[in-house]
Amino acid sequence: MGSIATRRLAKELRELSLECPTGIKILSANDFHTWRLSIEVMGDSLYQGQVFALQFIFDAQYPIASPEVTFVSDEHYKAPIHPHVYSNGHICASILGTEWSPILSVAAVCVTMQSMLASCKKLERPPDNDRYVRHAPKSPKNTRFVYDDDTV
Amino acid sequence: MVDLPRNIQDTDPEDFANELLRKVDNSLKCPICKAYFDAAMYSDCGHTFCAVCLRESLSVKQECPICRKPAKELSMKKNIMLEDTLILWQQARDTLLTLERLEAAKASKKRKRSASIQSIESDSNEAGPSSRPASTTVKKMKKRAESTQKTGDSTMTECPMCQNLVVEAIINQHIDGGCNPENDKKITRDSQRAKDQWSSVFGKSAKRKATPVKGETEPGTLEKLPRGSYDILKDKDLRRMLKEEGLPTDGETEAMKSRHKQWVIFWNSNVDRKFPKSRETVKEELKKWEREMASSRRKRPQVNAVEHLKHHKTDFDKLVQNVRSRKPKSSAAAPSPNEVAEPVAPPDVMSIDD
Structure with a gap:
């Protein structure tokens, strides 16, 4: 792990443990490689009462390189049904790909995901869900997403 | 004082209980690495980052990480004033922290005491006893801070004859010279020259600039490196370029490319430092960087x-x-x-x- 990555993550973790944005909780952050946070959409939304888990995987280039962010899909958590979230948990969001900026943080990503879910109008999977999930690489960072929806 | 390693500079922002002080403290930190600015630089939009952080970010994407306005490495400029502010802030920080803690301690003591006072004499006046003792400690602290800062020969004192402020070390010559400010300048110059002569005799340089402290290089003597056009370079060229910089030439093409790339980032950012580090120090940093990248790659789950x-x-x-x-x-x-x-x-x- 790069020393800058480690130090920045240590700082982010300290800030998160002091004050997490509303609806966001740390599930596990035992190292500087993989973190899990739970997110909940506050207020009126299609996801009322549902709790999701986001998984962050960092590499040594963080924050210059984006973290690998997915919704956890296992026996405890399910990926939200959303036009930009594939059933394997991969997320099609520009800030996790080409629009990543090193000033963004774990908290910023969580909040963006919250607002992405909050603004959802219809519970549905992406149109190419089955095809994508069947052939998806393990890391969504190896997928070249096309960001065609600016409304979210 | 100036060039602490980044991990020492990198103190916890939560050290300040006061929210505003914490914000000031954070405003002197790079939005990318979240440590105090190391060679603060900005591009056309004016957003400031560490020299290394901004260079690395621009090498991935040529835009400001904050406002996304187009930005180029060549348009990067030093934020000298901010760096000076940062140095002063780091000096003042400890004093502020001590003051804050003292006041917090006083306040909690006071609360206890004022509670007992109130129980004895219920008609205590409104101003309350809480404000005075705290402010006296503030004054005391300030005084101590002042007296420690007044070392060396720059302490000013009031001349008993002309009531002007004069450097204390030359006050006698000043009065002897008939309180003439022009005369003072000459005295200062002479005393400095004498000092330099003495120090050259004893081998101890009084001026910091003359002999850079170990691990630092005199600013203004270093040149920046151009980035290689790595995509068209052959292994032979890469090896030659690395050799020219005195860097290891082992590893695959990709390893050599990224080594040279990172060296250019590290070295050019070092040139941007107010007090650049020595070549050897930067080389060590590159070595460390390469080790970290390698170990991170190894950590990736291997499939058996x-x-x-x-x-x-x-x-x-x-x-x-x-x-x-x-x-x-x-x-x-x-x-x-x-x-x-x-x-x-x-x-x-x-x-x-x-």
């Missing part, structure tokens, strides 16, 4: 081919069966390549290939 085969044996068998059963009419409908390819190239393997 044998294990994988065992784990998916039933899937493979099924597929083989599938294909065999179709074989007779293969001329009619060939198996879809996807169905076959999927389990053979599992997600794990694909991600490693990438």
Whole structure:
């Protein structure tokens, strides 16, 4: 792990443990490689009462390189049904790909995901869900997403 | 004082209980690495980052990480004033922290005491006893801070004759010279010259600039490196370029490329420092960087081919069966390549290939 990555993550973790944005909780952050946070959409939304888990995987280039962010899909958590979230948990969001900026943080990503879910109008999977999930690489960072929806 | 390693500078922002002080403290930190600015630089939009952080970010994407306005490495400029502010802030920080803690301690003591006072004499006045003792400690602290700062020969004192402020060390010559400010300048110059002569005799330089402290290089003497056009360079050229910089030439092409790339980032950012580090120090940093990148790569989950085969044996068998059963009419409908390819190239393997 790069020393800058480690130090920045240590700082982010300290800030998160002091004050997490509303609806966001740390599930596990035992190292500087993989973190899990739970997110909940506050207020009126299609996801009322549902709790999701986001998984962050960092590499040594963080924050210059984006973290690998997915919704956890296992026996405890399910990926939200959303036009930009594939059933394997991969997320099609520009800030996790080409629009990543090193000033963004774990908290910023969580909040963006919250607002992405909050603004959802219809519970549905992406149109190419089955095809994508069947052939998806393990890391969504190896997928070249096309960001065609600016409304979210 | 000036060039502390970044991990020492990197103190916890939560040290300040006061929110505003915490914000001031954070405003002197790089939005990318969240440590105090190391050679603060900005591009056309004016957003400031560490020299290394901004260079690395621009090498990935040529835009300001904050406002996304187009930005180029060549348009990067030093934020000298901010660096000076940062140095002063770091000096003042400890004093502020001590003051804050003292006041917090006083306040909690006071609360206890004022509670007992109130129980004895209920008609205590409104101003309350809480404000005075705290402010006296503030004054005391300030005084102490002042007296420690007044070392060296720059302490000013009031001349008993002309009431002007004069450097204390030359006050006698000042009065002897008839309180003439022009005369003072000459005295200062002379005393400095004398000092320099003495120090040259004793081998102790009074001026910091004359002999840079170990690990630092005199600013203004270093030159920046151009970035290589790595995509068209051959291994031979890469090796020569690395050799010219005194860097190791081992490893694969990609390793050499990224080594040289990172060296240019580290070195050029070092040139931007107010007090650049020595070449050897930057080389050490590069070495450390390379080690970290390598260890991070190794951490990626490795797929054991044998294990994988065992784990998916039933899937493979099924597929083989599938294909065999179709074989007779293969001329009619060939198996879809996807169905076959999927389990053979599992997600794990694909991600490693990438």
